[in-house]
Amino acid sequence: MSAALLIDILLWGSVFGVGLIAFRRGPPVFKASLREGSMDFINIVPRIALGVIGSGYIAAIIPQEVISGWLGPDSGWLGVATAVVAGAATPGGPVIGFSIGTVALKSGGGVPQVVAYVVAWALFAFQRVILWEIPFMPARFVWFRCAVSLPFPFIAAAIAMVIGKP
């Protein structure tokens, strides 16, 4: 997988770059941040483990057909609202989310609803929140961020309604 390799190169390259800057500030600075990063890693591993293994089980009990069903029939704002719920409840990674969006578009789903779905998925997909955001960020930030983001799939759908199709 070349995309994964590219990500890893960029990622470790960035680590190396900032590590070098820290090292030039002096070895104590470098050692302290190395120790802190490693401690963060050790503290976070159990939570990531819970997230990875846990979201597998949660995903297994949410059938994909249910999610795509929510993206079908309703148009208008009710359709936008169900699309937002569907986006948040979509299990799995980006392949599943975007595939469901594509199927909905091809099978006659409204464009504003699909936009709301994709934006809601990007903002609230439970798997990403559980697996990544909660382990790494202060819990208070995560809940606050989700609450504040709530209007935005609707705003995106409204903009899509105003400016029309791609």
Next chain:
Amino acid sequence: MRKPIGWSTIIIAALVAVSAGLVWRRDGTDGVLDILIHDLSLFGGILPRVLAGCLLGAFISEILPHEKVSRALGPKSGLKGLLIGTAFGAILPGGPFTAYPVASALLAVGADFGATIAMVVSWTLIGYGRAVAWEIPIMGTDFTLWRIVISLPLPVLAGALGRFVYVRLYPKPATKDDEN
């Protein structure tokens, strides 16, 4: 960062236990083991990236000057702070294993909730990583570009809303209790 066990962890653990129980009732022990083995291999693949993300966050919080960060991204940074957060989220390389540790590091060195929200929302909505790797191949270039154009104002608006609400929810000057 945070304590290992908090309410979020407990709620998630309960959700997982219930879900695993439902999978067990439906698919038996084999079903439970299949998912466990699949997810363990996924976990093994993710671990090095998590380590890289943690190191990145630690180095960044060590080398960024706190004063400058709180001036550029703090509660009083205004629209400019939200724009900087948005730009930073849009260009950040990697995936969730970089975005969240770096966002957490920014919070720790003086960024406020507003600028950090702008950064996280920008990373997820207009960051190029996921768009190039997944959205364009699956949904097509037209839809993706059009969706990103629609999303352009959202990170700044989300950050502004976050700031507006935060100041009213927590009227006291920012205390250090965010860092736990």
